[in-house]
Amino acid sequence: MSKTITKPAKAMKKSGTMTAKRKKTLMLLTMVAPGAIWLILLRYLPMVGIVMAFQDYKIYTKDPTFLNNLTHSAFVGLKNFKFLFATSDTWVMIRNTLGYNALFIVLGLVISVTFAIMLNEITHKFVAKTYQTLMFFPYFLSWVVASYFVQAFLDPTRGLLVNLMESWGMTPIDFYNDCGPWPFILTLCNIWKNTGYSAILYLAAITGIDASQYEAASIDGASKWQQIKYVTLPHLKTMIIILFIMNIGKIFCADFGLFFNVPLQSGPLYPVTQVVDTYVYRAMMTTQNYGMSTAAGLLQNLIGFICIMVANTIVRKIEPDSALF
Amino acid sequence: MAQSSMTVKKKKRRINAVSIPTEIVINIIMILFCLLCVVPFIFVIIISFTSEESIAQIGYSFIPQGWSLDAYKYAFEMGYSLWRSYFNSFFITVVGTVLSVLVCILYSYALFRRDFKYRRFFTFFSFFTMLFGGGLVPTYIVCKQLLGLSDNYAAVIVPLMVNPFNIIVMRTFFQSSVPEELIEAAAIDGSGEYNTLFKIIIPISKPGIATIGLLNALAYWNEWYTPMLYIRDKIHIPLQYLLMQLQRNMEYLAKNSAAMGADAIKAASEMPTQSLRMVLVVLVVVPIACAYPFFQRYIVAGLTIGSVKG
Amino acid sequence: MRKKKLLSLALAAMMVTGLLTGCSSTTDTTSSSSSSDDTSTESTTVEETSTEDASGTTASGLDISEHVTLKWYLHGSNVTDDSAVMEKVNEYLGEKLNVTLEPIWGTWGDFDEGSTLAINGGDNIDIYFTCSWSADEYNQYAKRGAWVRLDNPENNLIEQYGSDVWAALPDVLKEGALTDGVDGYGVYAVPGFKDFGTQNTWDVNVTLLEELGYTLEDVENRSYYEFGELLQAAKDAKGDDFYPLNVEAMVLERMVTNSVIVNGDSGTCNVLSYYIDPEDVSKDIGSTIVNKFGTEEYKKFVEQTREYYLAGYIDPALANAQTANDTLMQKQKSAQYLIGTQSYALGYEVQTSAERGIEVAYVPCTPPYVDKTSTQGAMMAISTASQNPERAMAFLNLLNTDSYLMTLLEYGVEGIHYNLNDDGLVVFTEERDNYTPWRNGMGNITLLPAQEGEGKDFFTDVFIPYYSSAKGIPAFGYVFDPTNVETELAALANVAGQYALALDAGAMDPETALPEFLQKLDDAGMQSVVDEANRQLEEYLATQE
Structure with a gap:
């Protein structure tokens, strides 16, 4: 990107008076309006419910509307948060959540950017399109369906992989009772499912690059590798940083289906599959307490929010153009 | 012009194309990964044609002991409710995608404009909701009791209409593909804001818009949770929810079988078979996979799409 | 000029959304009675009716001069078309109680989310299925204030409008229904037989x-x-x-x-x-x-x-x-x-x-x-959000004692969903696939005619003796x-x-x-x-x- 962007202010002065400026702001506000109204109604208004996290939520029998229930329920302080720390496995689930997410973010980023660049380099566009279509297939399959597929390989009696190991004279692994291979399996599943999706975001960004920039670089004698390094990657930088920051915000939330369904909810695998979301889900099945689930969600979001603010501040210092806000 | 350059490329390799060995390596990696992606789907198709006896005997397998068309027959006997939900899914996806893309473009374009006075405020305004929400109950109350989103198409379309993630991604697309000089130039020419957006910006942002459109279409097509909460009649059910209903019915009975005792076993024995569930997966995936190339036309145009010349 | 054009475009877009809601709610009202059009009934369940009801009260002294719609949330159903059934049911209920029934056919998979959201959010549903194993767990929600206490000393609904069903239930079920709820130790739901x-x-x-x-x-x-x-x-x-x-x-x-x-x-x-x-x-x-x-x-x-x-x-x-x-x-x-x-x-x-x-x-x-768990296997509770708990109780009373109503709701319409064979046993037709409520999730199943394969006097000769022999x-x-x-x-x-x-x-x-x-x-x-x-x-x- 050229650094010769003239400040819009210059244009403003040219075009004239304050009314024009105000008119422009007004027009831009009308553009924001539909989205903003939606956000107010469907996102901000329900935030009233966050107080449930601090309440023993009860139904107000005389006139049980939601607001009445809220105003008549007793506050219990941080009691609803306690269940997250009531077990000796709290550390395990936090470690798993943060560890897997960090791994997924870094690996996901590297692989999808690489794939996007590779797809872009394929000479025959038809072939590239075909690859891309096929890559998207996992996104259509739910984790439940994916778990059947994984099971077809790992099943202790009829699994393909297990049979293969047997025929090679190895002692087959009892996959659903052995924690060892699961960090690897889960990571593979995550890449399998999400690469097509995120590669497309990067690919679309690459597509937006002006072809003349490559031509110019090529005429200057830049090798392919140099072109990627000096043209493509700088161009992708904003997208990479933005997606990275947004993923950081979800660092304390896990992909529920991946950790719940793919290991077939097998108990012995909990040490490597238990994450915050699965823990909360299993707790909710028992207590049905909305206060507790709201509390857990609030905590997850709060941690994500702090992480994002930190990441964004750092980015703004180094690379102000790429900051989220 | 683009066409002529295309024909040239077909005869000769592009001037700055990667070397042939590199391209072969790339292709091999791609083929391997694509196989990994497609085989599970083939697996699903195989299960959908597998006979129940075979599943009972050897479980899910690439090479079943027996084949059967029963599940497909059963699915098509569902008749009206199946076709109705198919129609619903199409309708919801098309209308929902158009509306959500429109709202997303408008919102993110304003955020993209550096000279927009409230730019930072509205960026934060949308981004904040990505992290914090009121939770299920209050959202349900607002949608159902305040907005009347219940048993109508709007009940599935409206709750998914705005996605802060897409807004920010779209803004990033604008940032990386629209030179600001263009907007200034248009302003000097006396073009109104909407005119600039629709006549100048949108045509050159097609890859980004197609991507967002695709993501929205997928989100609408795959959505089952919203209809589960807001649709109680049988008229507005989309296909994906019809599938999830079967899945969830099974899971529920499994989860509660210990407490329900005899009732659960009896109810579960009336549930559809494993292969039927896979038939529904096939029915869900095929149409959207077919629609995919439509969006792709714009996304993988690659370097052939000429960008704006300053 | 251009702006005007764009404005009209935006307007058109908004109208499309408006149309979506509008159009679908009209289809709702014209389709079947099952589709609960909440937008229209949310504000007022009690509808003014003309003064054609001359009687105005039932035998139990219930004032039925006002017409009432009762919403009823059921579990485990597989119902795609209830129009034929509901037409007959509402005709009958209209005569008996001046009530229109609007069942919400919850399925196994959606009942837990649907019912708990409706209860916690205060939806105006009158009667909920509840039990000891579903998410709207009977004892827990009695404590949280979701159910009306039916034997409340200050307003004993069972005594006033539910004496028949109470007389028909075995003691063990009545005892099983006792729980420590928001209004004291008592009965908060009618157990299903x-x-x-x-x-x-x-x-x-x-x-x-x-x-x-x-x-x-x-x-x-x-x-x-x-x-x-x-x-x-x-x-x-x-x-x-x-x-x-x-x-x-x-x-x-x-x-x-x-x-x-x-x-x-x-x-x-x-x-x-x-x-x-x-x-x-x-x-x-x-x-x-x-x-x-x-x-x-x-x-x-x-x-x-x-x-x-x-x-x-x-x-x-x-x-x-x-x-x-x-x-x-x-x-x-x-x-x-x-x-x-x-x-x-x-x-x-x-x-x-x-x-x-x-x-x-x-x-x-x-x-x-x-x-306790097995006696609370299937119950019907009246929601504290109900505007008409009296009428709801009267309905539950009728449902659990009236063989015609129970059979109609459970098996459907004779000649459409089932036929009686020469022995007077129920044989289902294909139409039954579109109307299959969960048999045990409705109420007193001993009111039903026996099915083919169960034998003519299944309930009186086999079922009741077997379960009466069960000890607590x-x-x-x-x-x-x-x-x-x-x-x-x-x-x-x-x-x-x-x-x-x-x-x-x-x-x-x-x-x-x-x-x-x-x-x-x-x-x-x-x-x-x-x-x-x-x-x-x-x-x-x-x-x-």
């Missing part, structure tokens, strides 16, 4: 058993710990891929150790146990509640199961929560087992023998017994109230999820896993839950004396 006894049995594949040279007596005379020989014989005869012991592991554990579910314990993974005498279920063997996993019986049980697992008698798929039930059922259907577990219901031998193409016999572990367990009326230990139970459910199923099915080695498990339970506060449960039990027993 269904198969309320529990009897765990061994499900035996007699055909295979006899093939192997044994008889049914060989199973009857053996305990679980002596099944090894039979299972090995089956394994030898049928090969490696055959798993003779086809069990639901959690049920197996209760069967072998003679424990019952403690009502109010943590749903899917029970951590508490209460033991009964297998010979005489009502005999008091010292009422205490214990940590299920810390007992000697449990240790002995998991060690034996581990042995069976390692010998290849149990399919490993039965040890994963996700695959267990599917696998269990497939093996039952295809008769790929020798011995299994089954919570018994009347008439199962005939039904399952026919389904599986083998001779199936059920060998009971105990006589049928009644506990000691401390029958006790309900565990988890409010004070919710935090601990949430953590315990996760610990139990990790170990219980895998141990019960033999997939984990108890040698190492059991001590680990007990330690983690301890860390998560098991003892305080057990203490709390026993404290409540003692309190309950004190009130009984």
Whole structure:
């Protein structure tokens, strides 16, 4: 990107008076309006419910509307948060959540950017399109369906992989009772499912690059590798940083289906599959307490929010153009 | 012009194309990964044609002991409710995608404009909701009791209409593909804001818009949770929810079988078979996979799409 | 000019959205009565009607001069078209109670989310299905204020409008409905008269058993710990891929150790146990509640199961929560087992023998017994959000005593959904597939005509005597109230999820896993839950004396 962007202010002065400026702001506000109204109604208004996290939520029998229930329920302080720390496995689930997410973010980023660049380099566009279509297939399959597929390989009696190991004279692994291979399996599943999706975001960004920039670089004698390094990657930088920051915000939330369904909810695998979301889900099945689930969600979001603010501040210092806000 | 350059490329390799060995390596990696992606789907198709006896005997397998068309027959006997939900899914996806893309473009374009006075405020305004929400109950109350989103198409379309993630991604697309000089130039020419957006910006942002459109279409097509909460009649059910209903019915009975005792076993024995569930997966995936190339036309145009010349 | 054009575009877009809502609500009103058009009924359920009702009151003194719509949330239904049924039902109810009924046909998969959201959000639904195992759990939600107390001394709805149904119910069900709710200890829902006894049995594949040279007596005379020989014989005869012991592991554990579910314990993974005498279920063997996993019986049980697992008698798929039930059922259907577990219901031998193409016999572990959980298996509660609890009670009263109404709602319309054969037994038509409510989830099933295969006087000759013979367990009326230990139970459910199923099915080695498990339970506060449960039990027993 050229650094010769003239400040819009210059244009403003040219075009004239304050009314024009105000008119422009007004027009831009009308553009924001539909989205903003939606956000107010469907996102901000329900935030009233966050107080449930601090309440023993009860139904107000005389006139049980939601607001009445809220105003008549007793506050219990941080009691609803306690269940997250009531077990000796709290550390395990936090470690798993943060560890897997960090791994997924870094690996996901590297692989999808690489794939996007590779797809872009394929000479025959038809072939590239075909690859891309096929890559998207996992996104259509739910984790439940994916778990059947994984099971077809790992099943202790009829699994393909297990049979293969047997025929090679190895002692087959009892996959659903052995924690060892699961960090690897889960990571593979995550890449399998999400690469097509995120590669497309990067690919679309690459597509937006002006072809003349490559031509110019090529005429200057830049090798392919140099072109990627000096043209493509700088161009992708904003997208990479933005997606990275947004993923950081979800660092304390896990992909529920991946950790719940793919290991077939097998108990012995909990040490490597238990994450915050699965823990909360299993707790909710028992207590049905909305206060507790709201509390857990609030905590997850709060941690994500702090992480994002930190990441964004750092980015703004180094690379102000790429900051989220 | 683009066409002529295309024909040239077909005869000769592009001037700055990667070397042939590199391209072969790339292709091999791609083929391997694509196989990994497609085989599970083939697996699903195989299960959908597998006979129940075979599943009972050897479980899910690439090479079943027996084949059967029963599940497909059963699915098509569902008749009206199946076709109705198919129609619903199409309708919801098309209308929902158009509306959500429109709202997303408008919102993110304003955020993209550096000279927009409230730019930072509205960026934060949308981004904040990505992290914090009121939770299920209050959202349900607002949608159902305040907005009347219940048993109508709007009940599935409206709750998914705005996605802060897409807004920010779209803004990033604008940032990386629209030179600001263009907007200034248009302003000097006396073009109104909407005119600039629709006549100048949108045509050159097609890859980004197609991507967002695709993501929205997928989100609408795959959505089952919203209809589960807001649709109680049988008229507005989309296909994906019809599938999830079967899945969830099974899971529920499994989860509660210990407490329900005899009732659960009896109810579960009336549930559809494993292969039927896979038939529904096939029915869900095929149409959207077919629609995919439509969006792709714009996304993988690659370097052939000429960008704006300053 | 251009701006105007764009503005009209935006307007058009908004109109499209408007149309979507508008258009669909018109289809709603014209389609069937099942589609609950909430937008129109949300504000007022009571609709003004013309003064055509001259009478205005029923025999029980209920004022029915105003027309009322009752919304009714059901569980486990499979209903795609209820128009024919509801037309008749509403005609009948309109005459009797001046009521229009609007059922919401919850399915197995959506009831939990749907009902709890509706209750917590205050939707104007009048009657909810509730029970001891669904998410809108009867006791918990009675405590949270979701249900109207029906025998409230200040406004006793049962006495005023529900005396008929109350007279028709067996005492044990009435007692089972007592719970400590928001308005004191009393009845918060009308229990359904269904198969309320529990009897765990061994499900035996007699055909295979006899093939192997044994008889049914060989199973009857053996305990679980002596099944090894039979299972090995089956394994030898049928090969490696055959798993003779086809069990639901959690049920197996209760069967072998003679424990019952403690009502109010943590749903899917029970951590508490209460033991009964297998010979005489009502005999008091010292009422205490214990940590299920810390007992000697449990240790002995998991060690034996581990042995069976390692010998290849149990399919490993039965040890994963996700695959267990599917696998269990497939093996039952295809008769790929020798011995299994089954919570018994009347008439199962005939039904399952026919389904599986083998001779199936059920060998009971105990006589049928009644506990709080089984009596609360299906109930109807009136919501505190209901504007018309009186009319709702009157409806429940009619539903549970009027054979015509019950049959209509449950089996559908005669001539459309079912026909009566020469013996007066019900034979369903194909149309029934579009209208299949859950039979036990509606109310008094003894009002129904018998189905083909059940025999003419099934309910009077077989059903009622069988379940009347079921005895209550000691401390029958006790309900565990988890409010004070919710935090601990949430953590315990996760610990139990990790170990219980895998141990019960033999997939984990108890040698190492059991001590680990007990330690983690301890860390998560098991003892305080057990203490709390026993404290409540003692309190309950004190009130009984």
